[in-house]
Amino acid sequence: MAVLAAIVWDVDGTLAETERDGHRVAFNLAFEAFGLPWRWDERRYGDLLRVTGGRERLLADMAAHVDAPAGAGERERLAAALHARKNTIYAEQLRSEGIALRGGVAALIEQARERGLRQAIATTTSRSNLDALLRLHYGAQWHQRFGAVVCGEDVRRKKPDPEAHLQCLRLLSLDARRAVAIEDSPMGAAAAHAAGLPVVLARSCYFADAEAGPAVAAGPGLHTRCGWEPMARRGERDGPITLEDIEAWYLTRGR
Numbered sequence: 001m002a003v004l005a006a007i008v009w010d011v012d013g014t015l016a017e018t019e020r021d022g023h024r025v026a027f028n029l030a031f032e033a034f035g036l037p038w039r040w041d042e043r044r045y046g047d048l049l050r051v052t053g054g055r056e057r058l059l060a061d062m063a064a065h066v067d068a069p070a071g072a073g074e075r076e077r078l079a080a081a082l083h084a085r086k087n088t089i090y091a092e093q094l095r096s097e098g099i100a101l102r103g104g105v106a107a108l109i110e111q112a113r114e115r116g117l118r119q120a121i122a123t124t125t126s127r128s129n130l131d132a133l134l135r136l137h138y139g140a141q142w143h144q145r146f147g148a149v150v151c152g153e154d155v156r157r158k159k160p161d162p163e164a165h166l167q168c169l170r171l172l173s174l175d176a177r178r179a180v181a182i183e184d185s186p187m188g189a190a191a192a193h194a195a196g197l198p199v200v201l202a203r204s205c206y207f208a209d210a211e212a213g214p215a216v217a218a219g220p221g222l223h224t225r226c227g228w229e230p231m232a233r234r235g236e237r238d239g240p241i242t243l244e245d246i247e248a249w250y251l252t253r254g255r
């Protein structure tokens with residue numbers, strides 16, 4: 001029987017709740033800095049999250065603005081400039097205000113490290129955003145914890161396309177059946193599943209009601225063993241999701 005050898009982590013929404021109070025706020029400050037009247041409230045941003053990638057999200061939103069540039073090239077340039085400014089603001093925000101990892105994340109990363117599992121990152125976010133987040137929690141050498149790191153810039157097609165996960169598996173030289181992906185959103189789960197990875201869906205605030213879809217398990221977050229479907233292993237009701245829970249769900253793949 002195959003043994004779990006690796007965890008492939010998503011970033012936004014999975015490692016930390018970075019969207020509502022991080023990226024969204026930084027996008028709004030970028031609009032302000034560019035003298036644009038556009039603002040994304042929580043609800044609008046939640047709708048826009050269906051579009052993965054910040055630049056792509058900006059372009060999708062411009063379609064709804066009569067005051068957006070008319071030409072495609074001009075829109076592309078504006079989206080790229082806004083996106084770059086947003087990422088600078090986001091990194092500054094993280095440096096000055098910090099952002100917590102979601103409950104259970106640090107403990108699971110540590111358990112996996114102690115047990116010799118390989119760990120990787122497959123994200124749609126920009127490398128600078130990932131660096132800002134992980135530098136905060138693991139220092140400048142954070143990348144030493146991960147055998148592969150694939151970001152938005154590294155792929156041609158973002159989630160729900162499986163390209164980031166497939167690239168991760170290639171870099172790890174690992175068969176998808178030996179790893180588990182942890183994702184927070186239906187788009188992320190679809191991407192990992194399409195790459196052949198069993199998925200654990202730890203729903204984030206914007207996806208609290210998301211369907212389990214192809215996930216081997218879905219629940220409210222790694223901070224609790226309550227509310228998961230299927231249930232976390234019997235007999236241990238309290239505390240965060242453990243590596244043993246992940247391994248038990250992993251063994252149900254393909255059933």
Ligand code: XBP
Pocket residue numbers: 010011012013019023051052053054055083087122123124125126127129152159188
């Ligand atoms: C989530 C995304 C990203 C972020 C913003 O990525 O879709 O676009 O919202 O980051 P994931 P950028 O869940 O795969 O980590 O502005 O750098 O795209």
Ligand code: MG
Pocket residue numbers: 010011012013014183184185188
């Ligand atoms: Mg995510």
